[in-house]
Amino acid sequence: xxxxxxxxxxxxxxxxxxxxxxxxxxxxxxxxxxxxxxxxxxxxxxxxxxxxxxxxxxxxxxxxxxxxxxxxxxxxxxxxxxxxxxxxxxxxxxxxxxxxxxxxxxxxxxxxxxxxxxxxxxxxxxxxxxxxxxxxxxxxxxxxxxxxxxxxxxxxxxxxxxxxxxxxxxxxxxxxxxxxxxxxxxxxxxxxxxxxxxxxxxxxxxxxxxxxxx
Numbered sequence: 001x002x003x004x005x006x007x008x009x010x011x012x013x014x015x016x017x018x019x020x021x022x023x024x025x026x027x028x029x030x031x032x033x034x035x036x037x038x039x040x041x042x043x044x045x046x047x048x049x050x051x052x053x054x055x056x057x058x059x060x061x062x063x064x065x066x067x068x069x070x071x072x073x074x075x076x077x078x079x080x081x082x083x084x085x086x087x088x089x090x091x092x093x094x095x096x097x098x099x100x101x102x103x104x105x106x107x108x109x110x111x112x113x114x115x116x117x118x119x120x121x122x123x124x125x126x127x128x129x130x131x132x133x134x135x136x137x138x139x140x141x142x143x144x145x146x147x148x149x150x151x152x153x154x155x156x157x158x159x160x161x162x163x164x165x166x167x168x169x170x171x172x173x174x175x176x177x178x179x180x181x182x183x184x185x186x187x188x189x190x191x192x193x194x195x196x197x198x199x200x201x202x203x204x205x206x207x208x209x210x211x212x213x214x
Contacts, residue, residue, distance in 0.1 A: 091144040
């Protein structure tokens with residue numbers, strides 16, 4: 001056998017040895033990966049529960065059970081926190097005013113965020129005390145200052161003294177406004193599309209209803 005043959009055999013042996021080492025390492029890696037996968041499968045599934053302070057609007061509530069829980073929780077917080085401040089006041093009919101519930105609902109959740117043990121901060125606490133709470137208290141007092149539960153009762157064929165909120169006016173022209181706003185070369189910002197006689201009549205009727213509801 002020539003020296004060239006010996007060299008070729010030696011090179012092939014080294015290559016085979018390197019290949020076997022790579023296969024061994026790959027086999028070990030696969031075993032470790034299989035162990036990790038089995039370990040993950042063996043761990044109990046962690047239930048993901050919704051955050052009770054997740055941002056959601058009371059005015060858009062559509063789940064009765066959740067709405068009951070929210071109001072019960074809100075009532076407890078109003079007694080424990082909100083009404084502790086001398087400028088906070090509620091009439092007996094506060095639960096009959098959805099916008100009041102909305103105000104107190106977001107204030108309660110802002111309070112929870114500010115005092116959260118992990119994400120809360122004294123800066124957020126200060127903002128709640130200096131800005132958020134006084135603002136809500138002022139708006140709630142203004143909304144309820146001339147109201148009590150008796151005003152929500154219809155008497156002698158007369159409707160309740162507290163009128164329902166008016167729907168947004170002239171929503172039927174939304175398509176017209178959207179087209180004018182998005183059409184190239186048509187800029188409605190200075191005044192918008194010129195109102196029609198029918199739209200002006202609808203607007204006048206809305207203003208009359210708005211005036212009577214005050």
